[in-house]
Amino acid sequence: MQSTLNRRLLLGAAVFIGMTGTACAQTRPSRNLTVFKTPTCACCDGWIAHMREAGFSATITVLPSLQSLRTSRGMPDALASCHTGLIDGYLVEGHVPAQDVMRLLAERPEAVGITVPAMPLGSPGMETPQGHKEPYDTLLVLRSGATRVFARHNQPT
Structure with a gap:
């Protein structure tokens, strides 16, 4: 009786551990990124290199315009x-x-996504030969269209 109970406990523990490993593997954030850009965008290639x-x-x-893609997924034009x-x-x-994308995927907030509006100098893909860096924020875009600061970059010390 005791050995049967021990075998069942051992088998149950093995199944639980195996299922936990499977669940972790299934929830691992993707590293597959699809990038939509226009044919004339050169700085996009610098950002893609940064991500790779x-x-x-x-x-x-490559698309002639990105507006319909953004609008259909809830990204306001102003962002x-x-x-x-x-x-x-x-x-x-x-x-x-x-690192902001990695954090987004780890935290998985209820949101449309994240944005760095405009094209601030010193952001990935917008580096300058002189090393100029503007302060900028990465914004979390909520499903309502509202935003909140997700991360701050190049802040003066």
């Missing part, structure tokens, strides 16, 4: 930039640093 260096794979789709990424159901708009 951080371990993301990037598939690039637009020159390219749009899509990863794990989130939009990544503009020159967002890879």
